[in-house]
Amino acid sequence: MSAPASRTPGTLLIHVTVPLFRAPDGGWLLEDQACNGLRLWAQHFQRLIVTIPVETGAPPPSWVPVSRVGPDLDRIELVPLPSAWRADRFLRALPQVARQLKGAIARADRVAFAIGGLFGDWGAVGAILARRMGKPYAVWTDRVESEVTRRLATTAPRWRTRIRARLTWRPMAALERHVIRHAALGLFHGRECLDAYAPFCARPELVHDIHLKRADHISAADLAAKVARIARGDAPLRLVYVGRADPMKGPLDWVAVLGHLAQAGVAFQARWYGGGAQLADLQAEIDRLGLADRVSLPGFLADRAAVMAALREADALVFCHLTPESPRVLIEALVSGTPILGYGGAFAADLIAGHGGGVLVPVGDPAALAAAVAALARDPARLAELVQAAAADGAPFEDEAVFAHRSHLITQGLPGPRG
Missing domain, CATH: 3.40.50.2000 (Glycogen Phosphorylase B;)
Structure with a gap:
């Protein structure tokens, strides 16, 4: 249901956290709802650059060929990034990923990053790099990740998970606040996220991320x-x-x-x-x-x-x-x-x-x-x-409406192509 006349000119970079998997035929597999999300973003912007982590192993049952996006896939550039949620993997991958992110940011007119986590949070890395490059950015999140991790420090069934949570939730909270504090726009899914992060954001907005028709x-x-x-x-x-x-x-x-x-x-x-x-x-x-x-x-x-x-x-x-x-x-x-x-x-x-x-x-x-x-x-x-x-x-919740709302906020909240 594309509407070329209504697309915002230029290129939008989005970082998503839902991972890609390799298909046996060498193509990419992505969650079915994430494919629908890319289709909806492409309805509102002329071009998309999507930075996205890649996982190894067998994909979950709901992962489908990325071709599910449809004909608008031709206007979407996928930039695969290594998944690196462990500290050692993150530090080894950081130089390469930083180069990839800088290149993608430089090619984009507007940039928006999904954030959440600590080591391996390429969205937060992208936001920091965008600020250094002088490019205003938006952040998006759907839960208060540091608070979830803090509670795991006492409730997780495995002792290793509890120890890791105790060591990481405070720096995770500090990273969240740093990235959000310097964002030009904050897109927070649901009132919980909005209430938690609005005090640190110059322009917080309540949004929803659903795929219901x-x-x-x-x-x-x-x-x-x-x-x-x-x-x-x-x-x-x-x-x-x-x-x-x-x-x-x-x-x-x-x-x-x-x-x-x-x-x-x-x-x-x-x-x-x-x-x-x-x-x-x-x-x-x-x-x-x-x-x-x-x-x-x-x-x-x-x-x-x-x-x-x-x-x-x-x-x-x-x-x-x-x-x-x-x-x-x-x-x-x-x-x-x-x-x-x-x-x-x-x-x-x-x-x-x-x-x-x-x-x-x-x-x-x-x-x-x-x-x-x-x-x-x-x-x-x-x-x-x-x-x-x-x-x-x-009754108000359907995917076309919520993605149109988020796209409008990005278009209005971030400067577009120069000239």
């Missing part, structure tokens, strides 16, 4: 049928979560909520879709609490259509996120007409501020969350109202 939203007919089914109140609650079983997602809190519901006599069926480091711990806790007959872990869903179907079929998304981030699954639930019930935070609260399509409780209180879910189980009419409110809160 209008066809992904629940239809009016399906919404009406869902509301009618839930209002009858004659079936167990259908609860769902989609994401990694990692400490920051609170999987053990999630199963604790379900344990409280079982003790309260609430009839429910719950599913957690996804892999992750704590999947075995989650299953062990399900077994310990005697929930195996009503809680299942189907695993990772590679098919996005299957993910959206699972969310549309659910009565509620129950989540226990413990760190400040902007998880897209909350938006995916809302556009599916599925209320979000979970731990409160600026991102979640902002999403449902318009119509109240969810219920939020204090972070770290599974008993309070279970009480909220149980109250809705006893009041199916109220839950049906929340389904309608969730769909209304999700």
Whole structure:
């Protein structure tokens, strides 16, 4: 759906953190949503330079040939960079990558960098180099990486991860603030990121990074049928979560909520879709609490259509996120007409501020969350109202609109081609 007449003149450089993989035929593989992102960026700029890390090994299931971008791929220059998240690899690769980044920055009219991390954060390196070259830049991030790392220092299941987190979260925070402080424009996905980083940014902007199309939203007919089914109140609650079983997602809190519901006599069926480091711990806790007959872990869903179907079929998304981030699954639930019930935070609260399509409780209180879910189980009419409110809160979210917004901010916030 290209519109050449509306493209901003010149070249935009973007650094993305989603990695490339080599295909057996020698071509490149990229995450399907990242391909869609490149397609959408190309709708708004004449040319793109994309600096991007390369990983080795087998790609994840959702990686597809980069040709998925479509015909606009001809206007996109990919600059592969080595993935170097370890200190020794980062230091060895730094001279070569610095040369690549300088060359890409010099060829671009506007530059924007996704940042996050410490060693191997080529986005932060690019931002520092752009400043030295006298080129204003934008930064983008979707979670407060240093805070996530700080919490891993006490919650990570492996001792090596905890030690590494203790050693790196403070310099990581310092690097984030340095890069953001000197940025001409800050694009922060979700209220959590905006609130954390706005004090350090000259021009902070709230943005969203989603890949949902209008066809992904629940239809009016399906919404009406869902509301009618839930209002009858004659079936167990259908609860769902989609994401990694990692400490920051609170999987053990999630199963604790379900344990409280079982003790309260609430009839429910719950599913957690996804892999992750704590999947075995989650299953062990399900077994310990005697929930195996009503809680299942189907695993990772590679098919996005299957993910959206699972969310549309659910009565509620129950989540226990413990760190400040902007998880897209909350938006995916809302556009599916599925209320979000979970731990409160600026991102979640902002999403449902318009119509109240969810219920939020204090972070770290599974008993309070279970009480909220149980109250809705006893009041199916109220839950049906929340389904309608969730769909209304999700209505504005689609990829064409959010990428047009971000492109406009970059065009207005960064100087363009000289002359």
